Amino acid sequence: MKDKTKLLFTLSLIWALLILAIGAWWSYLLLKGGQTTNMIKWEGGTFFLLLILISGTLLFLYLKDMRKNKALQAFFSSMTHELKTPLASIRLQADAIDNYIKSLDHKVLKTLSNRMIEDTQNLEIQMDKILQLSRIEQGGNLNPTFINLQSFLNHSIKKMGMGLDINMTFDKDVQQIMADEFALELILKNLLENTKKHSKINKVDISTKKTPMGMMLTYNDYGIFKGEQKKLGQLFYKHNSSSGSGIGLYLAYRLMQKMGGRLEFIFHPNLSFNLYFKLPEAQ
Numbered sequence: 198m199k200d201k202t203k204l205l206f207t208l209s210l211i212w213a214l215l216i217l218a219i220g221a222w223w224s225y226l227l228l229k230g231g232q233t234t235n236m237i238k239w240e241g242g243t244f245f246l247l248l249i250l251i252s253g254t255l256l257f258l259y260l261k262d263m264r265k266n267k268a269l270q271a272f273f274s275s276m277t278h279e280l281k282t283p284l285a286s287i288r289l290q291a292d293a294i295d296n297y298i299k300s301l302d303h304k305v306l307k308t309l310s311n312r313m314i315e316d317t318q319n320l321e322i323q324m325d326k327i328l329q330l331s332r333i334e335q336g337g338n339l340n341p342t343f344i345n346l347q348s349f350l351n352h353s354i355k356k357m358g359m360g361l362d363i364n365m366t367f368d369k370d371v372q373q374i375m376a377d378e379f380a381l382e383l384i385l386k387n388l389l390e391n392t393k394k395h396s397k398i399n400k401v402d403i404s405t406k407k408t409p410m411g412m413m414l415t416y417n418d419y420g421i422f423k424g425e426q427k428k429l430g431q432l433f434y435k436h437n438s439s440s441g442s443g444i445g446l447y448l449a450y451r452l453m454q455k456m457g458g459r460l461e462f463i464f465h466p467n468l469s470f471n472l473y474f475k476l477p478e479a480q
Contacts, residue, residue, distance in 0.1 A: 209256060216248050284324060288317045315359065325383050326444055329452065339377035339455045343477055346374050346405060346412065353382060357389050363401045371407045374474035380452040387445035388470065392418040410473045411458065417469035429462055 223245065295310040347367045354363055392401055396418045404415045428434045430450045433443040453460040453472060461471040 206259075209259060213252055213256075216245070216252060219248075220245050284317065284321055288314070288321065291317055318357070325386070326448055329380070329383055329448055330444055333448070333451050333455065339380050339452070341375045341377050341456050341475070343373050344376050344378060344381065345372050346414070346474070347372050349378075349381065350385070350403065353385050357386055358401075361389065361392060361399050361401055363403065365402075366404045368405045368407050368412070371405075371412060371476065373477055374412045375477060376456050376458075376474055377452075380456060384449045384452055384472070387449050388416050388418075391445055392420065396420040407476075408473070411476050412474045414472040414474065415469060416472065417467070420468045422464060422468040426462070426464055430460070 291310065291314045295307075295314060298306045298310050350365060354365070389401075392399070398419055400419060402415075402417045406413050406415070422429065424434075430446045432447045434447075435443040449470075450460045457475045459473040461473070463469045463471060
């Protein structure tokens with residue numbers, strides 16, 4: 198989005214310079230005189246004023262829209278921060294209730310408490326998506342650090358992989374990567390959420406392998422994608438699905454870019470994802 202804004206601003210400047218060049222040329226012809234002086238004076242002058250008026254209007258609308266977008270981004274960023282605090286409190290209380298219900302061994306209450314925790318977790322994911330989307334669109338940077346990928350995945354899967362059959366295999370030679378921990382957790386959340394909503398078998402295979410491009414993490418949930426392949430990963434693209442926000446895979450793609458990595462979509466024989474992470478220089 199930020200790159201598109203820069204492109205529009207550059208094109209606006211080129212348009213303005215072109216108009217000024219035309220005006221300068223007509224001014225030169227007017228000063229030079231001749232038979233075409235009257236024609237240039239009336240027709241050219243009118244056309245030039247019309248161009249100036251249109252350009253000024255477009256510039257005004259562009260600046261107004263840009264200010265509006267910045268205000269909306271700031272609003273969503275602020276609102277997300279405000280919502281995360283009570284949401285975290287609700288999550289802690291739900292966990293406390295769940296621990297108490299476990300001691301009672303009550304199946305109905307246990308089912309209800311699990312559903313409440315899962316719904317709270319889903320709401321947290323949506324808040325994180327909005328927060329990161331606002332951060333990225335405003336040009337915010339991430340803070341890559343050394344992360345042990347195997348330990349991170351083992352810990353995260355326990356929290357977020359409920360209801361999924363997840364098999365993981367790791368490259369034992371290289372385990373550390375350079376990544377932003379919060380961004381990496383959100384990417385994993387988005388992939389798992391995508392599996393729960395769109396995969397029919399609820400099975401996931403995760404593997405890591407060192408490549409010339411860095412550490413490659415392959416995420417395969419055996420899903421079938423029937424939409425437009427070029428649009429997958431674009432902002433708000435949801436194919437024919439009525440569920441989801443349409444920003445999960447876009448965020449995963451942009452966050453990988455921000456961390457100096459890459460996200461690839463593999464469509465055959467089924468939809469899977471290859472994530473390439475930078476390795477510490479020592480490796």
